[in-house]
Amino acid sequence: MYLKARKIKDRISGGWVQLVLVFVFVLPLGILASLLYKSWLIMQTTGIGDLLFSSVWRPLAGEFGFFPFIISSIWVTILGLLITAPICLFTAIYLTYYGSNRLSVFMRPVIDILAGIPSVIYGVWGVLIIIPFTGRFLAPLFGYESTGFSIMAGGLVLAIMLIPFILNILIEIFRTVPVEQYEASLSLGATQWESIKHVVVRRSFPGIVSAFALGLSRAFGETIAVLMVVGNVVGVPENLFQPGYPLPALIANNYGEMLSIPMFDSALMFAALILLVVVVFFNLLSRFVIIYLEKRQ
Amino acid sequence: MMRRIFKIIEERFFYGLMLASTAFLVALLLFIVLIILYKGLPSLSWEMVSQTPKGGYYFGREGGLLNAIIGSLYLATGAVVIGLFISLPLSLAMNVYFRNNKKLVNAIRFVLDLLWGIPSIVYGAFGFTIMIYLGIKTSLLAGIITVSIFILPIMVRAMDEIMKQVPLTLLESAFSLGSTNTEVAFKVVARQCFPGIVTGVLLAFGRGIGDVAAVLFTTGYTDNIPTSLMDQTATLPLAVFFQLGSPIPEVQSRAYAAALILTVIILLISVVTRFLSRRYYKTSIK
Amino acid sequence: MNQPIISIKNLNLYFGKQHVLKNVNIEIPQNKVTVILGPSGCGKTSLLKTMNRLVDLHENVKISGQVFLDNEDILKDNVDITRIRKKMGLLSQKPSPLPMTIFNNVAYGMRINGIKRKRKLRPLVQKHLIEANLWDEVKDRMNDPASRLSIGQQQRLCLARGLAVNPEIILADEPTSALDPLSSTIIEKQFVELKRDYTIVLVTHVLRQARRIADYIVFMYLGEVIEQGPANEFFENPREEKTKAYLKGAFN
Ligand SMILES: Nc1ncnc2c1ncn2[C@@H]1O[C@H](COP(=O)(O)OP(=O)(O)OP(=O)(O)O)[C@@H](O)[C@H]1O
Ligand SMILES: [Mg+2]
Numbered sequence: 001m002y003l004k005a006r007k008i009k010d011r012i013s014g015g016w017v018q019l020v021l022v023f024v025f026v027l028p029l030g031i032l033a034s035l036l037y038k039s040w041l042i043m044q045t046t047g048i049g050d051l052l053f054s055s056v057w058r059p060l061a062g063e064f065g066f067f068p069f070i071i072s073s074i075w076v077t078i079l080g081l082l083i084t085a086p087i088c089l090f091t092a093i094y095l096t097y098y099g100s101n102r103l104s105v106f107m108r109p110v111i112d113i114l115a116g117i118p119s120v121i122y123g124v125w126g127v128l129i130i131i132p133f134t135g136r137f138l139a140p141l142f143g144y145e146s147t148g149f150s151i152m153a154g155g156l157v158l159a160i161m162l163i164p165f166i167l168n169i170l171i172e173i174f175r176t177v178p179v180e181q182y183e184a185s186l187s188l189g190a191t192q193w194e195s196i197k198h199v200v201v202r203r204s205f206p207g208i209v210s211a212f213a214l215g216l217s218r219a220f221g222e223t224i225a226v227l228m229v230v231g232n233v234v235g236v237p238e239n240l241f242q243p244g245y246p247l248p249a250l251i252a253n254n255y256g257e258m259l260s261i262p263m264f265d266s267a268l269m270f271a272a273l274i275l276l277v278v279v280v281f282f283n284l285l286s287r288f289v290i291i292y293l294e295k296r297q
Numbered sequence: 298m299m300r301r302i303f304k305i306i307e308e309r310f311f312y313g314l315m316l317a318s319t320a321f322l323v324a325l326l327l328f329i330v331l332i333i334l335y336k337g338l339p340s341l342s343w344e345m346v347s348q349t350p351k352g353g354y355y356f357g358r359e360g361g362l363l364n365a366i367i368g369s370l371y372l373a374t375g376a377v378v379i380g381l382f383i384s385l386p387l388s389l390a391m392n393v394y395f396r397n398n399k400k401l402v403n404a405i406r407f408v409l410d411l412l413w414g415i416p417s418i419v420y421g422a423f424g425f426t427i428m429i430y431l432g433i434k435t436s437l438l439a440g441i442i443t444v445s446i447f448i449l450p451i452m453v454r455a456m457d458e459i460m461k462q463v464p465l466t467l468l469e470s471a472f473s474l475g476s477t478n479t480e481v482a483f484k485v486v487a488r489q490c491f492p493g494i495v496t497g498v499l500l501a502f503g504r505g506i507g508d509v510a511a512v513l514f515t516t517g518y519t520d521n522i523p524t525s526l527m528d529q530t531a532t533l534p535l536a537v538f539f540q541l542g543s544p545i546p547e548v549q550s551r552a553y554a555a556a557l558i559l560t561v562i563i564l565l566i567s568v569v570t571r572f573l574s575r576r577y578y579k580t581s582i583k
Numbered sequence: 584m585n586q587p588i589i590s591i592k593n594l595n596l597y598f599g600k601q602h603v604l605k606n607v608n609i610e611i612p613q614n615k616v617t618v619i620l621g622p623s624g625c626g627k628t629s630l631l632k633t634m635n636r637l638v639d640l641h642e643n644v645k646i647s648g649q650v651f652l653d654n655e656d657i658l659k660d661n662v663d664i665t666r667i668r669k670k671m672g673l674l675s676q677k678p679s680p681l682p683m684t685i686f687n688n689v690a691y692g693m694r695i696n697g698i699k700r701k702r703k704l705r706p707l708v709q710k711h712l713i714e715a716n717l718w719d720e721v722k723d724r725m726n727d728p729a730s731r732l733s734i735g736q737q738q739r740l741c742l743a744r745g746l747a748v749n750p751e752i753i754l755a756d757e758p759t760s761a762l763d764p765l766s767s768t769i770i771e772k773q774f775v776e777l778k779r780d781y782t783i784v785l786v787t788h789v790l791r792q793a794r795r796i797a798d799y800i801v802f803m804y805l806g807e808v809i810e811q812g813p814a815n816e817f818f819e820n821p822r823e824e825k826t827k828a829y830l831k832g833a834f835n
Contacts, residue, residue, distance in 0.1 A: 009477075013482070013483070017390045020390065027408075028408060028412060037426075038426050090315040094318070100642055110326050112571075114329075116507075118509075119507070120534040123541075128332055180679035181680075183637050184675065185691070186637060188668070188672075188691060189665045191304055191305075193311050193312070194695055198695075202682055218414070220416070221416020224510055224538060248510065251418055252509075252513055255513060272419050275416060279415060279416060280415070
């Protein structure tokens with residue numbers, strides 16, 4: 001009797017486990033399918049080429065050109081990544097190769113908390129600090145006029161949000177470099193920095209690339225913080241101090257009107273689809289970069 | 298000689314940069330927290346945390362954020378509970394039930410990595426289409442479901458990390474005593490990894506409570522505290538987001554108060570997580 | 584005995600509270616193979632790493648005493664560590680080729696030290712690969728990643744890489760423990776060859792290996808030097824009880 005009960009318990013929970021497994025494999029397909037399904041209409045009527053490369057954005061007239069949004073997204077992402085890259089690299093190297101254990105123990109929670117701060121808080125902070133900084137200081141410095149709400153502000157806020165994300169991956173990667181190689185380089189008379197440059201960085205190169213690819217895909221989808229500082233003006237920005245309107249912001253700002261304008265919901269789902277495709281692409285890329293480059297080493 | 302001097306300069310230069318960026322990180326955290334405190338503290342009052350918005354609230358009259366606080370707690374708790382029902386079996390599947398099927402386990406990890414990378418706004422959009430499809434209105438329930446899907450990979454990752462470390466010998470000895478898969482999973486592994494599971498839950502709770510993009514489409518927004526799953530609900534991040542956009546300074550300052558409350562919640566979670574994992578690493582055998 | 588190339592005076596080393604090297608005094612003769620013997624954990628690796636100051640990388644290290652190399656105390660704060668390290672090639676237990684091609688592995692040290700031209704590098708790389716008895720095996724695959732070599736070849740590559748910076752001393756920490764017997768023999772033979780031009784300090788667990796190639800022996804136990812002297816004396820007439828026990832295999 002007792003044995004039977006155990007068996008039944010095992011059955012039931014085993015069944016649930018299998019169900020969950022199926023769910024996990026179906027979920028990504030479901031997301032893709034639902035976005036495809038919803039954006040099918042607009043892809044049919046406007047054509048993917050026009051959607052991606054037209055700059056005419058007049059939802060009321062049924063014209064949906066995503067080019068300005070795509071460009072804004074690309075600008076903000078690249079800018080954020082460029083600003084964050086050196087900070088992450090230097091900090092990761094410092095913490096793994098120069099700093100004391102005590103410093104690592106101290107920095108762990110600092111990084112974790114930075115990673116845990118919700119993006120809306122970064123947004124508030126960006127509005128309070130980054131906006132005036134960009135508008136009153138950076139823009140004049142480069143000879144532009146700007147309210148502060150700009151691609152630059154978006155890039156800066158993004159850069160700061162990316163730091164803990166990328167830094168954590170990088171530290172992990174540098175930890176896996178064998179000490180023996182580092183020591184070997186040192187005992188050939190190389191300085192610490194030379195050893196890091198030629199051995200550590202080189203050896204972790206695939207990892208570094210993939211960390212930044214992951215960061216890129218994270219940056220591309222970041223919504224609220226960027227939305228709050230980027231200005232949200234439709235148009236192809238001519239310089240970094242003009243406002244932009246990235247894809248996630250477009251979706252987030254217009255969900256309200258989505259159902260009241262014909263095709264608009266389809267258009268926004270198309271934007272989500274672009275996000276999904278780009279993000280998944282870079283995630284896969286980061287995976288393959290690691291596999292490919294590691295084979296070559 | 299020149300070369301040596303150049304080398305020393307290079308070494309010093311990069312050392313300086315490294316030191317600077319590390320210091321920058323610490324300064325940054327302090328700066329963010331201090332600004333939120335500085336802006337939020339003056340507008341934080343008992344009224345803020347104990348009352349829902351009253352008439353004229355959005356023109357600066359009385360009322361507080363209780364609707365958003367409670368809404369956020371409901372939302373994150375609900376999402377974590379649902380998430381637990383999926384993530385725990387899933388991580389147990391990877392580490393107990395199917396641990397010998399490397400291909401399957403790798404495939405699961407791969408899919409989870411993919412899901413982990415998908416931005417929350419896409420989950421929001423997905424949740425929205427599902428909502429429409431099922432004919433549910435914007436509600437606490439819709440938000441809970443969306444957020445639970447969004448935090449799923451976060452929870453599984455945290456649990457999987459811990460369960461991977463359960464020594465094989467422990468599993469083997471449990472199996473050799475004639476335990477079923479389920480018994481090993483829930484009595485041995487889940488118990489052994491309990492602090493890790495809690496950590497994963499807290500992490501996911503923090504993510505869930507802080508996210509805007511996933512709930513923007515699905516929860517709606519209301520001044521009332523939800524009384525059923527089908528009610529709309531406010532959340533703290535949404536309260537920050539909406540009120541910051543207001544031109545009225547009193548309303549804006551409430552955005553700061555909401556931001557402060559949210560930050561405090563996140564910091565609390567972080568402290569508890571740290572405390573738990575420290576205890577855990579002390580007691581578990583490496 | 585001729586003038587020692589390294590003399591270690593009253594060396595003490597602490598990792599935190601742990602006293603790892605206790606009042607160590609050693610004289611290492613020039614152009615000889617000095618073998619450091621001792622049971623596991625007695626501080627052999629630590630001793631080597633003190634000599635080329637790789638211990639600096641660790642935290643909470645306390646060192647006192649002196650290590651003279653060419654009459655210069657290398658433990659002083661103001662010495663140029665990179666110059667000291669260059670004088671001593673290090674061969675570790677597990678071969679650790681750098682993550683680059685075979686050619687670049689050997690060229691690495693020379694490039695660091697300012698020889699940049701490929702035209703100049705090529706003959707030097709060849710010379711050192713020959714010195715390490717590896718040239719014939721790799722001459723057609725100089726641009727392969729070093730990690731594709733066999734373990735034994737990798738270790739000889741590391742030797743060539745170390746020789747390329749013209750060290751005076753080769754510090755070898757159980758260099759053959761990861762190798763098959765054949766590769767070990769090759770390395771051993773190479774050491775005997777090399778002692779004409781270099782001084783070799785070898786840490787090993789293999790007594791037979793020590794018998795085969797050692798000229799001078801240092802025997803350590805729990806951080807202390809128990810006995811040191813010319814190899815034949817050491818093996819024929821060990822003075823200390825501990826040494827006798829060790830030679831009988833009591834600690835293994
Ligand atoms: N980085 C370190 N921190 C703390 N203690 C250390 C460190 N490195 C070595 N030790 C300790 O110093 C002592 C000597 O270690 P060492 O590696 O020098 O021994 P060894 O003679 O080389 O041993 P083996 O033959 O096993 O290689 C050991 O007790 C070891 O635990
Ligand atoms: Mg050793």
